[in-house]
Amino acid sequence: MRKGEPVLPTMDDILSAYERICPYIHRTPLMSSKFLSDAAGADILFKCENFQKAGAFKTRGALNAVLGLDRSAASNGIATHSSGNHGLALAYAASLRKIPCHVVMPRDATAAKRHAAEGYGAEIIECGPSASEREKCLDMVLAKTKAEFVHPFNDARVIAGQGTCGLELFNQAAGLDAVVAPIGGGGLVSGTCVAFSELAPCVEIYAAEPKNADDAFRSFRAGRIVADHSPRTIADGLRVPIKELTWRIIKAKLSDVLTVSEESIVDSMKIIWQRLKIVVEPSSAVALAAVLAHTELFRNKRVGIIITGGNVDLDFLPWKDG
Amino acid sequence: MRKGEPVLPTMDDILSAYERICPYIHRTPLMSSKFLSDAAGADILFKCENFQKAGAFKTRGALNAVLGLDRSAASNGIATHSSGNHGLALAYAASLRKIPCHVVMPRDATAAKRHAAEGYGAEIIECGPSASEREKCLDMVLAKTKAEFVHPFNDARVIAGQGTCGLELFNQAAGLDAVVAPIGGGGLVSGTCVAFSELAPCVEIYAAEPKNADDAFRSFRAGRIVADHSPRTIADGLRVPIKELTWRIIKAKLSDVLTVSEESIVDSMKIIWQRLKIVVEPSSAVALAAVLAHTELFRNKRVGIIITGGNVDLDFLPWKDG
Numbered sequence: 001m002r003k004g005e006p007v008l009p010t011m012d013d014i015l016s017a018y019e020r021i022c023p024y025i026h027r028t029p030l031m032s033s034k035f036l037s038d039a040a041g042a043d044i045l046f047k048c049e050n051f052q053k054a055g056a057f058k059t060r061g062a063l064n065a066v067l068g069l070d071r072s073a074a075s076n077g078i079a080t081h082s083s084g085n086h087g088l089a090l091a092y093a094a095s096l097r098k099i100p101c102h103v104v105m106p107r108d109a110t111a112a113k114r115h116a117a118e119g120y121g122a123e124i125i126e127c128g129p130s131a132s133e134r135e136k137c138l139d140m141v142l143a144k145t146k147a148e149f150v151h152p153f154n155d156a157r158v159i160a161g162q163g164t165c166g167l168e169l170f171n172q173a174a175g176l177d178a179v180v181a182p183i184g185g186g187g188l189v190s191g192t193c194v195a196f197s198e199l200a201p202c203v204e205i206y207a208a209e210p211k212n213a214d215d216a217f218r219s220f221r222a223g224r225i226v227a228d229h230s231p232r233t234i235a236d237g238l239r240v241p242i243k244e245l246t247w248r249i250i251k252a253k254l255s256d257v258l259t260v261s262e263e264s265i266v267d268s269m270k271i272i273w274q275r276l277k278i279v280v281e282p283s284s285a286v287a288l289a290a291v292l293a294h295t296e297l298f299r300n301k302r303v304g305i306i307i308t309g310g311n312v313d314l315d316f317l318p319w320k321d322g
Numbered sequence: 323m324r325k326g327e328p329v330l331p332t333m334d335d336i337l338s339a340y341e342r343i344c345p346y347i348h349r350t351p352l353m354s355s356k357f358l359s360d361a362a363g364a365d366i367l368f369k370c371e372n373f374q375k376a377g378a379f380k381t382r383g384a385l386n387a388v389l390g391l392d393r394s395a396a397s398n399g400i401a402t403h404s405s406g407n408h409g410l411a412l413a414y415a416a417s418l419r420k421i422p423c424h425v426v427m428p429r430d431a432t433a434a435k436r437h438a439a440e441g442y443g444a445e446i447i448e449c450g451p452s453a454s455e456r457e458k459c460l461d462m463v464l465a466k467t468k469a470e471f472v473h474p475f476n477d478a479r480v481i482a483g484q485g486t487c488g489l490e491l492f493n494q495a496a497g498l499d500a501v502v503a504p505i506g507g508g509g510l511v512s513g514t515c516v517a518f519s520e521l522a523p524c525v526e527i528y529a530a531e532p533k534n535a536d537d538a539f540r541s542f543r544a545g546r547i548v549a550d551h552s553p554r555t556i557a558d559g560l561r562v563p564i565k566e567l568t569w570r571i572i573k574a575k576l577s578d579v580l581t582v583s584e585e586s587i588v589d590s591m592k593i594i595w596q597r598l599k600i601v602v603e604p605s606s607a608v609a610l611a612a613v614l615a616h617t618e619l620f621r622n623k624r625v626g627i628i629i630t631g632g633n634v635d636l637d638f639l640p641w642k643d644g
Contacts, residue, residue: 029351031373050599051353112596270636274434277372277601277632310599314592319636 006156006245011198013160014167014191017064021161024063024096028052030172030304033275040291042298045176046272047169050280050310054092055085055116056237057165057188057308058152062089064161065150066097074099079147081105081127081138084113085237085309086152091122102147104138110236112313153187154243163191169304170199177301182286182308183207183216183257184238186246192306193253204255206297208290210234210265215241216250217257234262234318237283237308258290258297265289266318272307281312328478328567333520335482336489336513339386343483346385346418350374352494352626355597362613364620367498368594369491372602372632376414377407377438378559379487379510379630380474384411386483387472388419396421401469403427403449403460406435407559407631408474413444424469426460432558434635475509476565485513491626492521499623504608504630505529505538505579506560508568514628515575526577528619530612532556532587537563538572539579556584556640559605559630580612580619587611588640594629603634 031046049057066078077100080090087103094101101122105114106129114124127137142149151158165188169179179196183189189207196203209216213231225247231239242250260268269285272278287305291298353368371379388400399422402412409425416423423444427436428451436446449459464471473480487510491501501518505511511529518525531538535553541564550563564572582590591607594600609627613620 055599273601273636277377279595279599279601314595314639314641317636317639 006248008245008248009156009160009163009191009194011194013156014163014195017060017160018164018167020067021060021063021164024053025059026052027168031276031278035275036271036288040298040303041295042291042300043302044291045173045302045304046276047165047304047306048278049165050278050284050307054089054120055309055311056089057162057306058085058089059092060164061158061161061187062086062093062150065155065157066090066093068157069148073148076146076148077101078150079104079138079141079145080150080152081134082152083109083236083239085311087122088113088117088120088311090150091117091120094122095120100145100147102141102145104134104141106134110311110313113311116311152240153185154245156245159187159191159194159245159249161191162188163195165306166192166195167199169306170195173304175302176200176203176304178204178206178298179304179306180206180208180287180291181306182235182238182283183209183242184283185240186216186242186250188306188308189254190246190249193249197253205253206255206290207250207257208287209257209259210238210286211259211261213239214259217259219247220250220254220257223251235265235283235286237281238286258294260286260289260293264293268292270319278307279310279312280307281309282318284308284310328570330567330570331478331482331485331513331516333516335478336485336517339382339482340486340489342389343382343385343486346375347381348374349490353598353600357597358593358610362620363617364613364622365624366613367495367624367626368598369487369626369628370600371487372600372606372629374631376411376442377631377633378411379484379628380407380411381414382486383480383483383509384408384415384472387477387479388412388415390479391470395470398468398470399423400472401426401460401463401467402472402474403456404474405431405558405561407633409444410435410439410442410633412472413439413442416444417442422467422469424463424467426456426463428456432633432635435633438633474562475507476567478567481509481513481516481567481571483513484510485517487628488514488517489521491628492517495624495626497624498522498525498626500526500528500620501626501628502528502530502609502613503628504557504560504605505531505564506605507562508538508564508572510628510630511576512568512571515571519575527575528577528612529572529579530609531579531581532560532608533581533583535561536581539581541569542572542576542579545573557587557605557608559603560608580616582608582611582615586615590614592641600629601632601634602629603631604640606630606632
């Protein structure tokens with residue numbers, strides 16, 4: 001490692017994370033649908049993190065960060081900015097440790113996620129929608145509370161925690177050829193890359209991304225981080241851009257980024273509800289949409305798809321209001 | 323048995339049914355939610371038949387009837403009347419045996435169920451909404467095709483098949499105090515009664531019924547079958563009345579019938595989607611609604627709730643349009 005370079009999480013970090021968080025998370029099931037496998041011409045296994053505690057994979061990373069804090073660091077509580085699942089996950093983790101949790105959330109965040117975070121006892125601090133407003137607001141919260149900041153994804157503890165999802169998937173599904181996971185900030189994808197590059201380096205890891213928020217796609221092509229400007233996508237969990245830590249892992253280990261249209265995200269979300277009978281949020285549907293849009297890549301292969309979460313506002317479903 | 327009395331299904335019939343259908347059904351999982359158990363003050367386990375083949379428990383009874391037919395009886399195919407899941411289940415069973423399937427369905431049946439039955443290759447024959455129109459239509463189909471009639475519930479083969487759900491629940495959940503299942507025609511409830519009365523006679527079996535279609539409740543109070551007149555309930559699977567066979571079992575073995583309001587059905591359906599992250603149809607929510615409305619009956623008990631199915635039209639959800 002060159003001086004000044006950030007420390008990237010390793011397989012050992014993922015294994016330590018798994019030991020730490022295991023008593024507090026669900027080993028979420030794999031599901032499959034003959035209809036969907038036939039549609040893709042592939043053997044698809046869905047890793048159902050919508051059934052995870054607090055409704056999304058984010059609980060893994062949040063728990064790893066929070067449970068790993070020593071007593072002194074934890075005493076002032078934790079803080080973050082999040083439009084949804086990371087805030088909810090951190091609220092859950094803080095409630096387990098009985099420490100304060102402060103979540104800076106844009107005013108337009110999904111009501112379902114906000115209320116669930118409050119249900120775990122978190123304090124929600126509303127901010128404007130821009131990145132600068134959010135950061136200013138978070139700085140104020142940190143200055144006032146001295147809380148420990150846990151970034152939603154650009155944090156080695158969080159990436160190692162999300163990597164436990166890949167570790168579980170590897171243990172549950174023998175003989176995978178590929179794994180496809182949605183990408184926003186890249187915590188899940190980079191954690192999955194670290195896990196599989198050690199456990200089964202032949203398995204190809206693909207990131208699936210909305211065309212309307214395709215910073216990872218453009219970054220991967222350019223070989224450097226290319227920022228999004230106010231992405232607009234129904235997949236609200238994927239509007240955030242990749243950052244330094246996740247980018248370094250993705251650049252080195254990812255097979256490719258596959259982009260999908262908004263329409264195909266909504267179609268895939270609906271078909272998952274209809275066929276798997278599970279409630280998933282739009283971001284979760286992006287990976288299936290990518291597999292269905294790139295059947296040539298996956299034909300006759302055994303493909304793991306990570307369903308990232310199920311926290312959706314049932315009063316505003318995209319096939320009614322989108 | 324007195325002469326002329328119908329033959330009721332026994333535990334042996336359920337065990338034979340299980341052996342027959344086991345390769346073709348899912349052993350559906352149990353799920354739980356700390357939130358919902360806390361809300362009920364009970365330890366609730368949900369038996370998730372929404373994940374069953376063809377999306378509902380009905381597949382058990384339909385498969386038992388269809389797979390049990392000898393070649394000659396099966397050669398003309400099968401027929402039934404059904405507004406939904408039984409028709410779909412029978413279509414699935416017929417597709418496995420590669421025999422014709424004719425389903426008489428009211429014109430106002432859920433589009434999702436109709437399309438799914440057609441997807442399995444069934445012929446749908448539309449009829450008017452009244453019982454007499456339906457029966458006239460079915461008689462014509464039977465006369466024309468010589469198909470074997472498989473009644474949705476008033477059929478010992480079907481009741482024994484549904485009883486396999488109770489058998490599985492017993493094997494999956496140790497130490498149950500009570501089981502609550504929705505009641506329409508009573509196939510599931512009577513099959514569950516037969517299974518538990520043999521396997522664990524101390525377990526109390528409750529039927530949950532919409533107030534707006536409370537023929538089972540009134541029959542149980544009166545000690546004889548009291549018919550409904552055009553019941554109107556969001557729980558479309560529960561509009562049918564109990565009949566001779568199911569009534570005889572229910573009368574002898576059921577603990578009680580609990581009725582619930584339409585509003586509580588919709589609320590329970592929504593809370594199941596939100597908390598368990600699973601897609602269930604309105605009929606499925608009736609049992610949870612009954613437990614939440616009668617917490618005094620279930621406090622501190624271990625309660626199995628049968629989630630009956632997940633075939634719902636996502637374009638017409640009751641909390642948007644009801």
